[in-house]
Amino acid sequence: MKLEAHNLNAFYGRAQILFDVGLKADTGEVVALIGRNGAGKSTTFKSLVGLVTARTGQLVFNGTDISGLPVHDIVRLGLGYVPEDRRIFTDLTVEENLDVGTQPARAGAPSWTKERLFELFPNLAGMRNRGAGRMSGGEQQMLTIARSLMGNPSLIMLDEPSEGLAPKIVEDMANAILTMKDQGLAVLISEQNLHFAKMISDRAYIIEKGRICFDGTMAELSNNDEVRNTYLAV
Amino acid sequence: MSFLFIQFLNGLASASSLFLVASGLSIIFGVSRIVNFAHGSFYMLGAYMAFTLVHKLSGGTIFGFWGGVVLAAAAVAVVGALVEMILLRRIYQAPELLQLLATFGLVLIVQDLVLTIWGPEDLLGPRAPGLRGAIDIFGQSFPQYDFVLIILGPVVLGLLWLLFHRTRWGTLIRAATQDREMVAALGVNQSWLFTSVFTLGAFLAGLGGAVQLPREAVNHVMDLQIITEAFVIVVIGGLGSVLGAFLAAVIIGELNAFGILIFPQLTLVLTFLVMAVILVVRPWGLLGKPEGVVRGGAGAERPIKPLSPTGRNATVALLVALLALPMISGNYGLSVASEVLIYTLFAASLHFMMGTGGMVSFGHAAYFGLGSYGAALTVKYFGVPMLAALVAGPAVAGIAALVFGWFCVRLSGVYLAMLTLAFAQIAYAVVFQWSSFTGGDNGLIGIWPAPWAASPTAFYYLSLLLCGGGIVAVRRITFAPFGYTLRACRDSALRADSIGIDLARHRWYGFTLAGFFAGIAGSLYAFLKGSVFPDTISIATSVDALVMVLLGGVQTLAGPIVGAATYKILHVSISSYTDQWRTALGVIIIVLVVAFPMGIVGFIQNRLLRSGRVEDAA
Numbered sequence: 001m002k003l004e005a006h007n008l009n010a011f012y013g014r015a016q017i018l019f020d021v022g023l024k025a026d027t028g029e030v031v032a033l034i035g036r037n038g039a040g041k042s043t044t045f046k047s048l049v050g051l052v053t054a055r056t057g058q059l060v061f062n063g064t065d066i067s068g069l070p071v072h073d074i075v076r077l078g079l080g081y082v083p084e085d086r087r088i089f090t091d092l093t094v095e096e097n098l099d100v101g102t103q104p105a106r107a108g109a110p111s112w113t114k115e116r117l118f119e120l121f122p123n124l125a126g127m128r129n130r131g132a133g134r135m136s137g138g139e140q141q142m143l144t145i146a147r148s149l150m151g152n153p154s155l156i157m158l159d160e161p162s163e164g165l166a167p168k169i170v171e172d173m174a175n176a177i178l179t180m181k182d183q184g185l186a187v188l189i190s191e192q193n194l195h196f197a198k199m200i201s202d203r204a205y206i207i208e209k210g211r212i213c214f215d216g217t218m219a220e221l222s223n224n225d226e227v228r229n230t231y232l233a234v
Numbered sequence: 235m236s237f238l239f240i241q242f243l244n245g246l247a248s249a250s251s252l253f254l255v256a257s258g259l260s261i262i263f264g265v266s267r268i269v270n271f272a273h274g275s276f277y278m279l280g281a282y283m284a285f286t287l288v289h290k291l292s293g294g295t296i297f298g299f300w301g302g303v304v305l306a307a308a309a310v311a312v313v314g315a316l317v318e319m320i321l322l323r324r325i326y327q328a329p330e331l332l333q334l335l336a337t338f339g340l341v342l343i344v345q346d347l348v349l350t351i352w353g354p355e356d357l358l359g360p361r362a363p364g365l366r367g368a369i370d371i372f373g374q375s376f377p378q379y380d381f382v383l384i385i386l387g388p389v390v391l392g393l394l395w396l397l398f399h400r401t402r403w404g405t406l407i408r409a410a411t412q413d414r415e416m417v418a419a420l421g422v423n424q425s426w427l428f429t430s431v432f433t434l435g436a437f438l439a440g441l442g443g444a445v446q447l448p449r450e451a452v453n454h455v456m457d458l459q460i461i462t463e464a465f466v467i468v469v470i471g472g473l474g475s476v477l478g479a480f481l482a483a484v485i486i487g488e489l490n491a492f493g494i495l496i497f498p499q500l501t502l503v504l505t506f507l508v509m510a511v512i513l514v515v516r517p518w519g520l521l522g523k524p525e526g527v528v529r530g531g532a533g534a535e536r537p538i539k540p541l542s543p544t545g546r547n548a549t550v551a552l553l554v555a556l557l558a559l560p561m562i563s564g565n566y567g568l569s570v571a572s573e574v575l576i577y578t579l580f581a582a583s584l585h586f587m588m589g590t591g592g593m594v595s596f597g598h599a600a601y602f603g604l605g606s607y608g609a610a611l612t613v614k615y616f617g618v619p620m621l622a623a624l625v626a627g628p629a630v631a632g633i634a635a636l637v638f639g640w641f642c643v644r645l646s647g648v649y650l651a652m653l654t655l656a657f658a659q660i661a662y663a664v665v666f667q668w669s670s671f672t673g674g675d676n677g678l679i680g681i682w683p684a685p686w687a688a689s690p691t692a693f694y695y696l697s698l699l700l701c702g703g704g705i706v707a708v709r710r711i712t713f714a715p716f717g718y719t720l721r722a723c724r725d726s727a728l729r730a731d732s733i734g735i736d737l738a739r740h741r742w743y744g745f746t747l748a749g750f751f752a753g754i755a756g757s758l759y760a761f762l763k764g765s766v767f768p769d770t771i772s773i774a775t776s777v778d779a780l781v782m783v784l785l786g787g788v789q790t791l792a793g794p795i796v797g798a799a800t801y802k803i804l805h806v807s808i809s810s811y812t813d814q815w816r817t818a819l820g821v822i823i824i825v826l827v828v829a830f831p832m833g834i835v836g837f838i839q840n841r842l843l844r845s846g847r848v849e850d851a852a
Contacts, residue, residue: 049419071415071418072418072423075418075419083416083419089409091408096409100409103420147420
């Protein structure tokens with residue numbers, strides 16, 4: 001198993017956000033963490049990558065216990081993280097953004113070059129030297145994923161990758177994610193959009209009020225009206 | 235004409251050194267968000283070390299001189315790296331202002347260190363070998379060495395540009411300046427980045443000091459002198475912008491060079507006036523960008539609460555003890571106690587502005603000092619009785635705060651803080667240089683209390699009444715609707731704005747009130763000491779107030795009271811035991827910041843809360 005989390009609890013100050021969250025993701029699969037706004041999706045990702053430090057539980061990535069490691073060490077083990085709000089370095093050019101993400105190639109993970117990433121995200125190829133502040137939302141979303149891939153991760157976490165994208169771009173995004181999976185990456189996405197999750201995911205977790213309430217294959221989720229109506233109906 | 239050209243060149247030459255220091259400060263701030271007060275100390279160390287190394291190395295050779303200069307800068311870089319690794323690394327999670335306080339602790343320590351190693355006399359460095367002569371320009375002579383300096387600035391600017399735009403390190407630094415957490419989330423080790431940035435910044439400051447060796451005498455007050463100028467330049471140029479620092483350095487360098495011809499007495503005023511104008515027109519400096527909301531790791535603040543019954547009892551007990559003090563204390567003790575009370579009100583007024591109003595001031599001494607001068611001048615020129623002077627002083631301070639505040643409240647964060655410093659420096663310069671009216675450096679003496687308040691006991695009770703009353707009033711305002719409004723503006727400007735609160739107006743009133751209360755403290759201080767000196771408006775006094783507030787903790791109302799008492803008593807007792815009071819105070823400040831990043835009262839509250847939670851659970 002690439003990534004395993006057991007009994008993950010996370011806190012903001014004195015408020016507990018996550019309660020005994022457990023999830024797994026393995027190479028060659030896309031796993032979706034589905035939930036409403038404020039359910040704890042982003043906090044789960046931030047806890048896994050070490051951005052939320054007030055956390056307890058067993059977090060094992062690639063056989064290494066990462067629960068006590070600082071962010072940069074976790075990322076250097078090959079866990080890529082793409083935040084929901086993209087956080088592009090707008091003062092830098094597209095290429096410079098990719099440079100910041102660059103890490104040495106590692107065994108057991110697909111290795112990326114700028115050229116390969118420009119194939120994956122053709123839109124970016126034409127704007128290598130453009131300031132990243134002058135890009136559309138969709139282009140920024142592509143760039144933030146490409147930037148994390150430059151670190152040659154073996155697992156990538158995408159926090160709401162389809163959020164705010166035009167329908168055409170959502171399709172491109174789905175294809176890009178499937179390509180990553182085919183390249184041998186483990187992909188963990190968080191979504192509110194069940195439709196998008198269905199297009200690409202093999203397995204799904206549903207999170208509600210900081211607790212995992214469903215764990216199964218995407219097909220099982222599609223067939224389970226009760227779960228969908230309870231946790232995902234608006 | 236030729237003379238003006240020479241002045242122009244002079245301005246450029248001094249701009250280079252200013253730029254070196256300011257660019258280092260700017261780079262450090264950009265990445266680490268630390269306002270490094272000790273940057274002037276690095277500059278001073280660079281100058282002193284160059285003095286020693288150039289003497290040791292050279293028999294007057296070119297290699298010896300420049301080798302010494304570069305080695306001195308390198309030595310300062312090593313000091314900078316050590317400071318970052320040993321001290322700053324521990325406090326990156328602390329609130330920004332405490333980091334500033336810690337670096338101020340360093341300033342004090344370095345001052346003593348320099349006095350101990352190199353002594354109090356000014357030291358004259360050698361002139362640069364091969365560049366001792368002067369060049370003839372339009373019939374005027376201009377030192378060769380200054381030409382080298384003129385070139386040095388742009389050369390360093392170019393090298394820094396290459397470093398930032400042509401190396402991976404530079405790309406990382408620029409990225410971290412924008413979003414350092416994201417840089418970490420891409421696998422970059424921040425501590426390494428921070429150390430390297432701090433080392434580079436210290437190197438530049440050290441170099442800036444070292445190259446001054448042939449131009450001016452090395453002395454032990456150059457640190458605070460340069461840090462003020464460097465702050466001004468960084469703020470004018472825009473925090474984090476190296477090119478901005480260069481432009482600003484040229485502006486300030488030229489301003490000094492020409493200002494001295496036109497208003498030889500008021501160059502300082504001119505500098506700060508230019509800064510005030512630029513900040514009002516461009517609130518983020520020439521090339522700066524609006525500050526993102528950078529919250530420290532401290533998390534959300536607890537709302538300020540009215541006193542609990544325990545707190546009420548403690549306050550009453552304290553009051554009784556203070557009322558009874560004259561029965562057990564001698565005259566000296568009473569005068570120290572009066573001073574502590576005065577400083578407590580001073581700190582409480584700054585706390586009102588910082589804690590309640592969310593406006594950090596680096597220049598709160600302006601209102602304390604103007605209160606002092608307001609009282610003293612009315613006594614001196616109108617012969618009014620003490621009580622009238624005690625009204626006039628705060629009125630002067632309040633009016634000054636009203637005027638200065640109008641400009642300041644339009645800015646926020648570090649920029650606001652720097653503008654307050656600018657106004658304080660203007661006030662200082664006016665008082666210092668207008669000696670026919672204010673007595674200048676000699677101050678005003680013979681400002682004694684009225685006969686009925688002349689005894690130490692009577693004056694102590696007067697101080698207790700006014701300062702205690704002032705503190706109660708400040709508290710009362712904090713819990714009045716106006717106080718709530720101020721706190722709303724502090725916590726979310728956007729939300730306050732959108733529910734129809736006139737932000738600038740409320741902050742302006744808050745600013746003015748804070749100045750008024752500082753003025754009460756200042757007026758009393760004049761009568762306590764029987765005199766006023768420009769020191770009361772100096773940066774040192776402003777820093778004293780900051781230290782007191784931060785020591786106690788910004789987020790608690792009791793903070794300034796505990797902080798002022800702790801600081802003043804430490805100050806009095808340390809200086810009676812040792813000559814090295816600066817080192818002692820510096821070390822104590824640093825230890826307190828590292829140990830109590832939330833201030834003393836904040837620390838105690840946290841402990842109480844935690845033990846409370848354990849009890850709840852059990």
